[in-house]
Amino acid sequence: MFGYYLDLALRSFRRNKVLTTLMVLALGLGIGASITTLTVLRLLSGDPLPQKSARLFTPELNPLTAKDSSGAGPAPMGDLVAYVDAMNLLRAHKAQRQAAMALTGVKISSPRPNQSPFFSNGVMTTADFFAMFDAPFQYGTGWTAQSGQDAARVVVIGQRLNDKLFGGRDSVGKTIRVNDRDYRVIGVLRHWAPQPSFYSVSLSQDSSYGNGDSVFMPLRSARADKMGPESVNCWQSAAGSLETSPSCAWLSVWVELVEPSGAQAYRTFLANYVDAQIAAGRFHLHQQWLPNLMGFLAQQQVVPDDAFLQTWLAFGFLLICVVGTVGLLLAKCLGRAHEIGVRRAMGASRVTLFAQFMVESALVGIAGGVLGLGVAELGLWEIRHEPVQYAHLAHLDPAMFLATFAVALVASLIAGILPAVRACLVAPAPQLKSV
């Protein structure tokens, strides 16, 4: 039966080439636009560490007075905390793993002669960083808590930097110069660039979707060599260094907890910590937050408004295309009243006619999907040439490939319902008379 419907559908397309082409064109454009924007939106709002994100949390504190933090929204400092708070949280060891981190721009000079120095992004952090974030090592390992304490000049480098400096070979034990100091390579990461780069969100202005950081150094060593954090937020006139000032926030702390009991315990610990700080006169409000990774990204509104706006626009476009297709299908089906009358008279039931017309719409939908795929590839190609940080990530993955056809089928079947119902309602007798 299905084969027969297909045959009928193809015959009808051949009879009505112009209408069919118009329908496929309209659906294809709408689907292409929607899939392009959906791909971008999915990529921007994705989970950077799907296997672990539910267990990663970042404590947020509010050291401001009620007056200063009014109107600033939840967590006015994001997850930035002062050095003293970061160290207190780390030393408490209340989580399975915990690390503090800040970003810093560094100058890297190659051990090779005649390669000029260049700037790159560095992360200053503590020992648990790699294990906690599942950063994959290609060679070597991270540093131990002890060598972090001792401010050892050791560094873990990213794959791209290793390719650039050492041609991708095992460089563990070699030396690179970071801000004119010798650092010994103890580990090389495999390509690692979580998208969005969740740990950079508060630490830097515009690095939510990067290509991965290139050097990772122990916090103490980097600070001993005067490397400065990219983002510093002081709420009182600051005196002394970043380490001694109790009123400058520049570090993020992330902790790995056992859900759900761990999170509850950590919340209690955090509340007690804030109480102690209020008693000491440092903080003023009983406010603290502990969002998990995805909660933090949502709170920080990492996905740009542009991306949402474009998606809405594209689906508005698709809606217009579907309405247009409904009209065209309807026109086609009303023009076939004779044929329908004959089929009904020969014993076809309303249900079979309905099915026949839906098969025809589905066929239009699949053709539209194929065209839409082409349009989406074109759109993504265009986005890859756009000056946005996430440009290099815009590719159609298998899931979106399937989604294209799902959207196409759903759109065309919705468009087909009304014309198919109209077709079923054709009364056979009057049609037969005039033949």
Add this chain to the structure above:
Amino acid sequence: MDTQPILATLRRHKLIAVLLALLVALTCAIVCNVTFMIRQQIALTDLPSGVAENQLVMIESVNLDRQANQIEAHKTDLAALRMIPGVKSAAAVLSLPFTGINWSSSVPPGRDAPGNVVASLFNGTPGEVETLGLKLIAGRDFRPDEYIPLDSAHGEDGINHVPAAIVTRALAERLFPGQNPLGKSIWPGNGAVRIVGVVNHLLRPGVDAGNDNDYSVLLSMLPDTASITYVLRTAPQNRARVLKQAKAVLYRVDGNRVLRDAMTFTELRAHYFRRQRSMIGLLLASALGLLLVAALGITGLANFWVQQRTRSIGIRRALGATRANVLHYFQTENFLIVTGGIVLGVILAIGLNLLLMAHYQQPRLPLWYLAVGAVALWILGQLAVLAPALRAAAVPPVVATRSV
């Protein structure tokens, strides 16, 4: 033309008429809003920066010797840069329009003045106004003795004791409406800073859709950071050569530095607005795509309609209707349907705009966009229906006698 028979016919073909009107309404709603977005993006890229854009080149230098006296280093560099043939003047600045390096501060017109006006602060070496080509419309440039002494604090603390400021006209009008701003004071830090001059324009380092893009303050204060931008003013045709020589000169003066972002101001502007330009392209493409789909839909349905009514057209022709009558019949029919769609579309457009205002900080849609959108859709409808209507007009009266 009598619309009575047309309305009667439409009542018998409700479904298709409603679909057509819906198509027009949705198109109207989205295209009006998209056009408005395009207009806003274009307005942003057209903002005047206030500087002599086609005469400036910039180069950013990062001194790697953090212990060095940066103010002295800037002075040495500038002296060397001024020797390059073709350089009319040179200055060291922390920031420029479109660099994104933004030092924002509230600038109340009194110690505890109410209201909160935020402006961007610019510092630079003497001659900055001249080098950038800013147009002084009142007052004067800074005097050499107004720059804060070398041995006192610069940077963040400098704003507490800097004596003089030059503000943009927009900021002056905002702070002192209807008054002469010269001699008045602003309080960016904990001291009064006297306004000695007013410039026509100076765009903030980053611009957005707001109306405070021109709120800038120049302070008589030297930049003291290791990372500094040198601006050179030269004739437009010399820019590439001067930029190349500037690099060589700076490396010769002191090799322990990193030079980056060497470019002309024209390039900086183009670079800054890349994202806006691609956004404009995208919006334009989607608006055109929408209109195309709407036109295709109207043509397709009108074509079908003509085909279905061939016989009745033949009868009308046989009864004495002229070709023009038939043509006008279909054109009027299209006009009526499109009008219905536009009425609905205007309501939808306003609704969509309200939604965007609530969620995406869009401003209110000016009503004349709706008027333009309506006219555009009427024209689009008439164009789309023209071919089918002509086909209808060409139906010969003899069709009436056939196959009845």
